[in-house]
Amino acid sequence: MQAINLKRVAQVIGLLVDQISDDDLHHSRRIALMAWRVARRLNLPKEDLDDILIGALIHDCGIDSPREYLTIVTNLHWDNEYDHCHRGGEYVGNCTLLKRFSNIVRHHHTPWYRLVDEPISEMEKIKANIIFCVDRGYVGFHSVGQMVGNDSLINHKQDICAPLMTLERGAVSPDILSAFLDVARTDGFWISLNSDFLDSTLSPLNRDIGEDYPITFSQMRNVGTLISRLVDVKSHFTHEHSERVGIISSHLAERLGLDDETIRQLELAALLHDVGKQQAPESVLLKPGSLDDRERAIIKRHTIGTEMILSLLFNDSQVVRWASNHHEKLDGSGYPYGLMAGDLDICSRILTMADIFQALTQERPYRGRMRAMDAVSVVQSMVDKGELDREVFQVVKSDPDFIYELSTQ
Helix, strand or coil, rough: CEEEHHHHHHHHHHHHCCCCCCCCCHHHHHHHHHHHHHHHHHCCCCCHHHHHHHHHHHCCCCCCHHHHHHHHHHHCCCCCCCCHHHHHHHHHCHHHHHHHHHHHCCCCCCCCCHHHHCCCCCCHHHHHHHHHHHHHHHHHHHHHHHHHHHHHHHHHHHHHHHHCCCCCCCCHHHHHHHHHHHHHHHHHHHHCCCCCCCCCCCHHHHHHHCEEEEEEHHHHHHHHHHHHHHHHHCCCHHHHHHHHHHHHHHHHHHHHHCCHHHHHHHHHHHHCCCCCHHHHCCCCCCCHHHHCCHHHHHCCCCEEEHHHHHHHCHHHHHHHHHHCCCCCECCCCCCCCEEEECCCCCHHHHHHHHHHHHHCCCCCEEECCCCHHHHHHHHHHHHHCCCCCCCHHHHHHCCCHHHHHHCCC
């Protein structure tokens, strides 16, 4: 059984949510810091301060498009504003590790006068309404920042709070609103939200990272599915690709006689191998034509992004290594580190084979999908050049139609 840290999971989810938009507005991290400061002003206990930090980091995990992300951070109200709350509540509710935050996520846009009648605990109501309050306060922060620049925000504190004060009476608990306005009077509250200071300010709050939770593979896969779904929001083919790479990798590993635990770990690595692509702009991910040199350089960064993100989740784990090795080649011609055959174990080789075969047989913005034997021919040439593992390829070649079905059905 593995162990995983709850705060680190929340950090990764918040980071990936913020990267859904090409303009990373640090929304999730800013809401987390704002909510934590309000909760502290309300004298909530330490465990509840930790929970408000986690709940705020993941509160927008139900966003389903870059456009919705921008709508959320720039508007007080809009049509269907509760949709992302309900989706997020469902996603979190299906994730055993995060399930206890599902009501907070589901109700982070529910006004206080409606929350009081909801069949959830009093503390869940308080936490959800704190996030609601600071989330609406962020609208003023973003709007004023766009007009005057973040360096001058402290000269416009009343303007920042003005949109929040236009909410209907009772939308925010009087105690929570009072706590927010109290901390919002200080310069430090707004200065700490500047991108130059944000992560440094959050760091002490995450330093006491808390205990690692024991977690089964099934539970870890729930986390992986939630994370990969966030990547899917920005690039719809990436999540499907990762799911298929996991299925193909598991089949190849089983045929090659790997043990069950290794196969499960490899499937998880495959599911998460492309999370670093969240950092790439939509214009590159969804470009219908060939990438130029600059765009290829941007895409190449995703392997390091995957390594860094997964390193937050897994401490010294082979999952990180396998996932970040998926563009390495046996002859040293791959990236990001130009590893050689002696550096690449069988799981790295399997995942690379599965990744290439699935990519060739999946329809992409810039080309249609290849037929099975055409994909086999491309992979064969890479094997003959010494780039890919011949033993793994023999499993593909022995039943290409079945592998193709795993890749496309």
